[in-house]
Amino acid sequence: MYTQLVDTEAKRLRSRSELSEPEQLFQARLDAEQKIEPGDDMPEAYRRTLIRQISQHAHSEWVGMLPEGNWITRAPTLARKCILLAKVQDEGGHALYLYAAAETLGVARETLIEELHAGNAKYSSIFNYPTLTWADVGAIGWLVDGAAIMNQIPLCRCSYGPYARAMVRICKEESFHQRQGYDLMLALCRGAPEQKQMAQDALDRWWWPAVMMFGPPDESSPHTAQSKAWRIKLYTNDELRQKFIDQSVPQADYLGLKVPDAALKWNEASGHYDFGTIPWDEFFRVVQGDGPCNRDRLDTRREAWEGGRWVREAATAHAVKTAARRRDTHATAPGSNGVSP
Ligand code: FAQ
Numbered sequence: 001m002y003t004q005l006v007d008t009e010a011k012r013l014r015s016r017s018e019l020s021e022p023e024q025l026f027q028a029r030l031d032a033e034q035k036i037e038p039g040d041d042m043p044e045a046y047r048r049t050l051i052r053q054i055s056q057h058a059h060s061e062w063v064g065m066l067p068e069g070n071w072i073t074r075a076p077t078l079a080r081k082c083i084l085l086a087k088v089q090d091e092g093g094h095a096l097y098l099y100a101a102a103e104t105l106g107v108a109r110e111t112l113i114e115e116l117h118a119g120n121a122k123y124s125s126i127f128n129y130p131t132l133t134w135a136d137v138g139a140i141g142w143l144v145d146g147a148a149i150m151n152q153i154p155l156c157r158c159s160y161g162p163y164a165r166a167m168v169r170i171c172k173e174e175s176f177h178q179r180q181g182y183d184l185m186l187a188l189c190r191g192a193p194e195q196k197q198m199a200q201d202a203l204d205r206w207w208w209p210a211v212m213m214f215g216p217p218d219e220s221s222p223h224t225a226q227s228k229a230w231r232i233k234l235y236t237n238d239e240l241r242q243k244f245i246d247q248s249v250p251q252a253d254y255l256g257l258k259v260p261d262a263a264l265k266w267n268e269a270s271g272h273y274d275f276g277t278i279p280w281d282e283f284f285r286v287v288q289g290d291g292p293c294n295r296d297r298l299d300t301r302r303e304a305w306e307g308g309r310w311v312r313e314a315a316t317a318h319a320v321k322t323a324a325r326r327r328d329t330h331a332t333a334p335g336s337n338g339v340s341p
Pocket of ligand 1: 052053056057058060061064065091122123124125126140144145148151212213214215216220221222223224227233237287
């Protein structure tokens with residue numbers, strides 16, 4: 001399916017000389033690393049690609065609160081509970097910045113959320129896996145936040161201003177999340193043999209899903225070539241995946257854990273780790289809605305949306321009343337001619 005998409009999309013990636021004059025001017029701005037801002041002229045396809053990527057990213061943060069949220073009530077100490085609460089709240093905040101960034105492109109947040117709830121929008125495959133033990137919270141911080149940062153640091157330099165600026169703060173928070181996850185894994189690995197085993201089991205289950213978070217291999221990625229030309233993506237999926245593996249393997253060694261890949265081997269000539277076959281069938285299954293928790297995740301998000309409806313309605317009613325009061329005060333203030341602005 002994806003190979004087919006690549007062929008079609010590749011045809012659409014036109015050479016510079018085939019671009020219209022406004023497109024060439026736009027491309028020249030991107031090549032000069034100028035930021036594109038919401039009021040600027042932009043090709044419709046650029047705008048649509050940004051809405052697609054930013055909204056998928058926002059949904060990922062939003063759904064991504066759920067796997068770890070599952071452990072807030074069961075954190076083993078008060079300190080760990082406070083840390084986890086703060087982390088999960090941070091992810092909610094990231095979703096809100098990102099929905100706001102998407103809104104600057106002329107799409108309403110409610111529309112995006114409706115698409116998510118209808119099952120028509122994508123979010124990261126990784127959040128469709130269950131958190132079975134406390135060690136999974138450590139593995140998510142270490143590996144999932146680790147992979148997220150690897151992908152997101154370059155996005156701080158992407159061509160669209162509001163997205164790039166949102167990423168600066170998000171990356172600072174994600175770096176801290178990654179360190180808390182690694183710290184949790186370290187505590188388990190220095191603990192009882194059963195705790196270390198729990199950490200190993202979490203690594204076994206999260207390794208390949210984390211490696212697949214970077215998206216399909218470059219030769220099967222329909223969007224990478226155009227997104228790179230537009231500087232929405234600065235690196236390909238495979239480039240970032242390799243960086244992540246190179247960074248994470250020594251970290252696993254330091255923990256005394258074994259990465260579940262028999263083919264993993266340092267390659268002196270390339271200066272990178274060689275790795276085994278990635279289970280892409282599983283990835284495509286999960287992305288197409290058939291992962292271990294897809295249905296559960298969407299049901300939970302829909303329920304939360306319905307459960308929070310009264311809060312949104314109350315906040316809107318309050319805002320309307322406050323605005324009306326302000327208008328009345330203004331109209332009766334001394335010196336006012338009673339005409340509302
Ligand atoms: N899962 O041609 P490409 C986080 C889809 S945030 C599901 O390579 P593109 C924080 C892709 O959308 C994690 N679908 O596409 C956190 C496209 O579908 P479409 C999220 C995937 O856009 C931590 C199709 O496959 N981060 O973790 C996945 O150029 C801990 C073809 O793929 C971001 O979103 C996937 N893994 O590259 C929260 C970062 N991969 O639209 C809580 C921004 C690909 O044609 C706890 N996004 N697909 O139907 C990006 O950098 C890019 O969008 C990629 C995909 C790299 C994800």
